[in-house]
Amino acid sequence: MKKSNSTQRKQIGIVWVTVCSVISLLFAFPFYILLSASFKTVQELNQVPPTYFPKGFSIESFQRLGKIGNGIWIHVTNSIILASITVVGTVVISTLAGWGFARYPFRGRGILFLLLLAAIMIPFQPLLIPLFLVLKTIGLSSSLLGVGLIYVAFQMPFAVFVMRNAFLDVPTALEDAGRVDGASGLKLFTSVLFPLVRPGIITVGMFAFFSSWNEYLAAMVLLQRQDSYPLPVVLQTAIVTASTGVDWSLLQAGVLATMLPCLMLFFVLQRFYISGIVAGAVKD
Amino acid sequence: MPVLKVIQISFYNWPLLGDPTWTGIDNYVEMFQDQSFMKSVGFSAVYAAILVPTLLLIGFLLALLLNEPRRGVGFFRTLFFAPVVVGFASASYLWIYLVNSRVGILDQALVDVGLTKEPVVWLANSRLALISVLSMVVWKSVGFGTLLLLAGLQSIPGDIIEAARIDRANWLQMLREIKLPMMRRPIALTLVLSAVGALLSFEQFYLLTGGRANTTPVVMAIFNISFGRFQLGTGAAMSVVLLIAVVIISGVQLLILKDQSTGDE
Numbered sequence: 001m002k003k004s005n006s007t008q009r010k011q012i013g014i015v016w017v018t019v020c021s022v023i024s025l026l027f028a029f030p031f032y033i034l035l036s037a038s039f040k041t042v043q044e045l046n047q048v049p050p051t052y053f054p055k056g057f058s059i060e061s062f063q064r065l066g067k068i069g070n071g072i073w074i075h076v077t078n079s080i081i082l083a084s085i086t087v088v089g090t091v092v093i094s095t096l097a098g099w100g101f102a103r104y105p106f107r108g109r110g111i112l113f114l115l116l117l118a119a120i121m122i123p124f125q126p127l128l129i130p131l132f133l134v135l136k137t138i139g140l141s142s143s144l145l146g147v148g149l150i151y152v153a154f155q156m157p158f159a160v161f162v163m164r165n166a167f168l169d170v171p172t173a174l175e176d177a178g179r180v181d182g183a184s185g186l187k188l189f190t191s192v193l194f195p196l197v198r199p200g201i202i203t204v205g206m207f208a209f210f211s212s213w214n215e216y217l218a219a220m221v222l223l224q225r226q227d228s229y230p231l232p233v234v235l236q237t238a239i240v241t242a243s244t245g246v247d248w249s250l251l252q253a254g255v256l257a258t259m260l261p262c263l264m265l266f267f268v269l270q271r272f273y274i275s276g277i278v279a280g281a282v283k284d
Numbered sequence: 285m286p287v288l289k290v291i292q293i294s295f296y297n298w299p300l301l302g303d304p305t306w307t308g309i310d311n312y313v314e315m316f317q318d319q320s321f322m323k324s325v326g327f328s329a330v331y332a333a334i335l336v337p338t339l340l341l342i343g344f345l346l347a348l349l350l351n352e353p354r355r356g357v358g359f360f361r362t363l364f365f366a367p368v369v370v371g372f373a374s375a376s377y378l379w380i381y382l383v384n385s386r387v388g389i390l391d392q393a394l395v396d397v398g399l400t401k402e403p404v405v406w407l408a409n410s411r412l413a414l415i416s417v418l419s420m421v422v423w424k425s426v427g428f429g430t431l432l433l434l435a436g437l438q439s440i441p442g443d444i445i446e447a448a449r450i451d452r453a454n455w456l457q458m459l460r461e462i463k464l465p466m467m468r469r470p471i472a473l474t475l476v477l478s479a480v481g482a483l484l485s486f487e488q489f490y491l492l493t494g495g496r497a498n499t500t501p502v503v504m505a506i507f508n509i510s511f512g513r514f515q516l517g518t519g520a521a522m523s524v525v526l527l528i529a530v531v532i533i534s535g536v537q538l539l540i541l542k543d544q545s546t547g548d549e
Contacts, residue, residue, distance in 0.1 A: 016352055020360045023346070027363050030423060033389055034378050049392050121534030122287065125484045125503050126523035129516050130289035214371025217486050217503070221511055232373035236491070239380070248381055255377045259370045266369040270362060273369075277428070278435040 034259070037252040038062070045249050061253035068250055069234040070227045072257075078144060079213060079230040079258075085148030086212035087205050090155040094204055095197070097156075098163025099189070103175075113164075119157040124150070128221055135222060142225045150222070151212045159204040162276060166200030167193070202269060203276025210262060231258045287527070293520035304517070311521035321522060323498070324505035331501060332482035335418060339478045340471065342422060343429030348459075350430065351437045361434075365427035372424065376491035379420040383407065410497040417488045417499070425481065429474040436470030437463065476537040480530055502526055 037045055041058040044051060066072050100106070101113055124131070131150055132141075140146030170193060178192035194201075216232045223229060226237075235258065238250040266273060293304075315321055350361050367375070383406040385391050391403035406416045440463065448458055464471075486503040493499040500508075506526065510519030 013354060016349070016354060017356065020349055020356070023349075024360060024363050027367065027423065030367075030375075030378055030382060033382055037381060046387060048386050049395075050387050050389050052389060052392075121480075121531055121537065122527075123480070123484050123530055125486065126506070126527040126530070127287065127290055128507075129293060129510055129520050129523060132511075133289070133293075133516075210369050210371075214373065216371065216373035216491075217507070221507070232371055235373070235377055239377075239491070246380065246384075248384075248387055251377050252381055255374045258374050262369045262371070263366060266366060267362070270365070274365070274431060277431055 038256045042249045061249040065253045075234045086151040087208045089152035090208040094159035094163045097160045101164040102167035166197040202272040328502045346430040347433035367424045368427045372487035375424045413493045436467045
């Protein structure tokens with residue numbers, strides 16, 4: 001009985017691995033196409049019919065990418081500035097606010113938290129018109145700072161929610177022990193609390209990074225000068241301005257360059273990111 | 285704040301330059317008479333109606349696969365989830381190339397396998413364009429729902445599964461009698477999140493199909509009228525309608541979450 005059970009389990013295992021592998025190929029296929037296209041020679045990339053496997057290896061596409069828009073490094077810098085503002089702003093404010101919501105009973109805390117929960121469901125897409133007008137009024141139109149601040153604002157409800165839960169999970173006894181030892185305020189935070197809420201901070205930071213790095217619509221509407229375009233927006237010039245149709249080599253090399261930081265960050269820190277999604281959406 | 289502002293703007297004739305004038309509900313009347321907007325509402329509804337169940341079904345099947353405690357499961361989970369972290373814009377740029385009828389590999393493969401004689405021009409025909417977008421969105425975002433559903437599966441207490449196994453419940457019974465009822469919340473959450481995502485979609489159409497072949501969703505219609513024709517008032521009225529739709533759907537989500545946190549205590 002036991003033996004037949006284990007052979008049956010092995011058979012199911014083989015079926016399982018086969019099914020998962022086939023699905024994996026489907027998921028990996030677009031990545032393969034992107035990778036092979038980016039490293040084909042430009043001539044091979046534009047060839048009809050296309051080749052499945054690259055015949056030659058070349059970094060020609062990346063050399064050409066250097067000249068996209070106002071020069072690729074300007075746009076990489078723009079993307080990095082936007083992501084930095086968003087990540088730093090979101091992490092700092094949501095950590096402080098989360099701490100406050102979790103630990104300090106102030107007047108109106110309940111109502112404020114309910115408002116925060118309600119704000120999670122407000123998307124930015126229908127609010128582009130007022131955001132556009134506000135940035136114009138305060139003189140921040142086409143400014144990376146303005147767009148970064150808007151990203152921070154829209155990250156905030158979810159981020160505060162995550163950080164509040166992170167602080168709630170810290171046993172009050174630990175905090176009290178730190179207080180008895182004479183730590184207070186900032187000292188208490190850096191030495192006692194920070195290591196415990198670090199997973200929450202990483203989750204919030206990663207969400208902020210992915211959404212600001214990849215955001216397209218708001219950046220396209222609110223940043224109107226080409227020299228302020230971040231990567232996803234400037235890549236559009238490979239479609240729009242090419243006189244001979246889409247410039248495939250520019251586009252695919254650009255997509256690879258845009259995706260790579262996200263994928264690398266995800267592979268390194270996926271544990272935190274995945275647990276953040278699960279905790280934020282299912283547990284609480 | 286911006287919410288109040290957009291409601292205010294929706295009652296004005298608000299040009300980009302110059303002074304706004306109060307027009308009452310004119311913008312709303314105009315919106316309902318605007319053929320292209322009404323068409324985009326219909327299109328977004330169809331898109332959501334196809335996408336949401338597709339994401340749930342595929343996501344659920346993948347979650348069941350990933351729920352097996354076998355070697356390699358971590359690798360597969362990482363791979364299925366990886367596309368979630370790339371942007372919609374990047375994925376759209378990638379798909380334009382993938383489905384291109386001249387230099388794209390997909391068409392060449394279809395011809396070589398013998399499924400079609402001529403390369404298919406995916407983005408010119410409304411049905412094929414929709415299929416292209418759907419394939420991209422499923423690839424890019426099914427991992428998210430999979431993860432939520434997987435977390436739901438794993439939160440089912442082991443002794444319940446064990447008890448059912450002792451009662452000799454078969455695989456299908458296990459799914460129908462135990463897993464599905466206990467997964468109501470993650471399923472509802474997946475449905476809500478993908479429905480909201482579908483209603484707010486923009487890049488996958490603006491960049492991939494360019495709105496050709498009748499594939500203009502609501503956000504793109506709003507974008508066109510607000511920032512193409514600069515009729516901010518009318519765009520704001522459309523935005524208010526979209527906002528209400530999203531809030532209603534998300535309100536359901538909030539109820540689920542609230543229900544859940546009180547239910548656990």
